[in-house]
Amino acid sequence: MDEHLITGGDQEQLVERAFHLYFEGLHRYAFTILKDNDEAKDAVQSVFLKLWEKRAGLDEQQSVKSYLYTAVYHYCLNIKRHEKVKDSYISASSNVTGVQEHALVSKETYQQILQHIEALSPQCRIIFCKSRFDGMKYAEIAAEMGLSVKTVEVQMGKALRILREKLSEFLVTLIIFYLL
Structure with a gap:
């Protein structure tokens, strides 16, 4: 598959081909960030869902591979930020006084x-x-x-x-x- 998404054929087929071509690599990349197999799969699937939803407005010149890796990276960072917030919230609530x-x-x-x-x-x-x-x-x-x-x-x-x-x-x- 060419690096660019819009190179011929309909966009649905191209998104599907991108999924088959890049899913495993993206999953490994997400796993290195999240250290959780299920969360990594969810992150990659969410990014592909977003790509699918926005397939009609995709830029011909944008590299599919770089778009996907960047999107997975940002999605994983959001998950990590959420974990930090949750952890700080838990630690703050564990410092409970007698009252x-x-x-x-x-x-x-x-x-x-x-x-x-x-x-x-x-x-x-x-x-x-x-x-x-x-x-x-x-x-x-x-x-x-x-x-x-x-x-x-x-x-x-x-x-x-x-x-x-x-x-x-x-x-x-x-x-x-x-x-x-």
Whole structure:
């Protein structure tokens, strides 16, 4: 395959050929950054999904290989940033004083909530954390991640819906426990 995506044939076939040609190398590259096989695969798949979604507006002169490696690199950096934020948030919450230990949300509860957040798809999780933990506005998140504001809104709605569903049983149990 030529280094350039737009060299003949339809764009769908060219994106598919790029996937088959570059996926393994991109996966190895993502793995060197993330040190997690599943996260690396998710990162590469997310980049190819973005390429697929933007296939109609691709620049003829842009190298597919360099575009993909750069996109995977930035996607992996976003995941690493999210991990740093999460780790600092966990360490800050583990420094609980005696008064805070009696708060409604215990460390165990907090860990369960974090597990459900981690179970979100990578893009959904990153957007949720940027909004809720970093305090970023949807427009800021969209600009940083190269997405539309509407995509960020949809992903936040998805995250909140999933978390509501996953945590609803847990919240009912907490309410019953505190009423007794």
